[in-house]
Amino acid sequence: MSNPRSAALQFAQKNNARFLAELKDFLIIPSISTDPEHKADMDRAAQWVANQFEELGLTRVEIFPTEGHPVVYGEMLSDLKDAATILVYGHYDVQPAEPLELWTTDAFDPVQRGENLYTRGASDMKGQVMASIKALEAVLSTGKSPISIKFLIEGEEEIGSPNLEDFITNHQKLLKCDFALNPDTGMIGAENPTITYALRGLAYFEVRIDGPDHDLHSGIYGGVVHNPAQALCELIAGMHDENGYVTLPGFYDKVRPLGDEERIQLGRLPMGEDFYLEQTGAAALWGEKDYYPVERVGARPTLEVNGIYSGFIGEGSKTVLPAWAMAKISTRLVPDQDPDDVHQQLIRYFEENAPETVSFKIVNLVGSPASISDRNSVGVQAMQDAMQRVWQKKPLFRREGGSVPVVVLFKDILNIDSVNCGFSLPDDNAHSPNEKLHLPTWNRGIDTLIHFIYNLAN
């Protein structure tokens, strides 16, 4: 067979049982990053990934210690002139398995039932990491890789990647590449390959309202003092207008408008009103009245109350007029909003609207901008074509409402875009009991990544 692409695909098909056996071997390791008792398992999982890289014959394999769990790095540099270089991101850590009693079979005993393989980490994201490694193995089985591939597999994603920014900052030369592949964002459904081309940013605040200088008796002082809980409610109520728009002054000034073509693409997504009603269990939907739900969660900025507290919240009744109230308030941002701008807008909102009866304090807890990839970039086009070859249909282009910190770090520090995709499904129970991997989709994922590599060849 002279066509390496076909040969690689055939290799993957022939070795499917072994790939699955190796995945199970990886899944058995309870690499729970948040639990200090699993420190040895974390090191074992990192070593396991490094061993895979060694067996692949990568030109460099290294386990980098960090303040927390180690980063596994591997690279296969092509000696072809002008070969593209991609950086594959992944993580070998998994969520805790609790509550254990809700698992049908043991959380770290990979059991196949029907088309699914059940284990903690199967979908998020050991299966995705293995799909990337096995795709490269298939490509290498035919000879050399047509592109340079670097792997950065961290062990702290499930605890917020506390040491990743430092690692990337200190290894910019090592990580130098044309763009990143992040197979951690999943698909909309088994028959809907998906590319996530935009992620919302996040600006997260804690707001505190102070009224009287101590808790008061609501009978003795109710009626002369502005209740801080009430004042906070009034301020929060004013943060949206009657059409669901955020009222912070200037909030929409830098929002990049949605183009007609993009709205048509987003309209292809099978995420209408019914989808969101079913997913959330809400009695009715809500939001900016001029946008469809799928646009509101992905392509429009939003403001949410993540938490609120004041006074007495125990059983029964206590007649307190609380001295203070607080709320956690966060905004999801889209291009080209700046988290620092939003901080200033929130301050201005309070300055303009907080009554003289109370004082306010705002703490800025998190700020990261939105990210968006050019849907016509080399990487996205290569992935679109790869998916189309495997599924015989164009992938869906999704704007994700959440934030993926690593995508922001890659953009900020390395100045590279990420191709965000993956072969996990919405019903894979990531972060929940009975997490599973849909094996037919996983196999298609390996094929897709083989095509992706060849699509990037010169």
Added chain:
Amino acid sequence: MSNPRSAALQFAQKNNARFLAELKDFLIIPSISTDPEHKADMDRAAQWVANQFEELGLTRVEIFPTEGHPVVYGEMLSDLKDAATILVYGHYDVQPAEPLELWTTDAFDPVQRGENLYTRGASDMKGQVMASIKALEAVLSTGKSPISIKFLIEGEEEIGSPNLEDFITNHQKLLKCDFALNPDTGMIGAENPTITYALRGLAYFEVRIDGPDHDLHSGIYGGVVHNPAQALCELIAGMHDENGYVTLPGFYDKVRPLGDEERIQLGRLPMGEDFYLEQTGAAALWGEKDYYPVERVGARPTLEVNGIYSGFIGEGSKTVLPAWAMAKISTRLVPDQDPDDVHQQLIRYFEENAPETVSFKIVNLVGSPASISDRNSVGVQAMQDAMQRVWQKKPLFRREGGSVPVVVLFKDILNIDSVNCGFSLPDDNAHSPNEKLHLPTWNRGIDTLIHFIYNLAN
């Protein structure tokens, strides 16, 4: 000496040192009703009060056990035709003394410094109970009492009087009287004898808003679901209008208007803007714009948020869109508002204003109506004259913003009004460390009660 009133006053003056010594003897007992370890002290305090009654030669003295701490009952029935009968209310239990390290001297070691006697319970209200007993002793020292006096001294006031309603209900004949004297409501200042002629009622609710059927990721769903914390804030914000009035439908319908004469009397109280600013530490006052502060806290109904909770309120940031939110909301009521009406008004407010995006649930926790005494009643007139004789000035007439449950129980079960007064001062540190009793005021209190008894003679 032929005038019994003068003789009684002289007796009190002559026996002042002994009265004080006996008060100290009472104060030494740590009768902390909330602490099971002090059960024996509670019984000791009850017995101590009963002994005082025995020594006074009351015609009946009895300690009634309850499900909790006992009630001490004593009565001195007059054989005079048409003699008035009054019921003196008091409690022998005290608040816990914690935090102990903030006491200058031991909490249960009565120490005199300057004009004050420092002990837990000195002001609230063993001192007040003793003033009543010693006034009667002084009267009896001159012969017979001109009126019938009954004492109901309970041991559970500081824990919400859980067994008092049953006791009163089961002893209506025993407690039969013309009106009650409740010396537990204190004075505005040492030179301002005070009669509290009205107490606000209370209707207390827990409100819950449910949105999505589980906590959502604020990035993935923010923008399509009405955040229940936000919806609750919007509903709470709407409960007052821009002039500080409560917007529950019909809330003011049954509110008895304040008469001009009453407003003038309330205007005499030394409780202007500055007083409330200083007491509360608030930056500015707030409330119904057509009423003075002292009217707003005592003579007008109010609505307060006593507590509010939703979502994540810990350290740092969590991007949750909470499934539900709750608030504790209470109203203070004035004559002739009905707590059950207010419950219905709150339900109607939610029915009319809660959006279809969420559901709501309201639990009614407490409901008691306001009480108001006729300022021209025999009892109030007798107390007004007594105070005027001692202080050489008319007492102030105050409407208290809080609720005193026993006053409501007496009204509801025995159908009697209470004369609410007392000789405690605002700076007595009731419920706080270094509680004290102002002894000159206490002595004036004994004199006042002697006059009060003679003023009620036929």
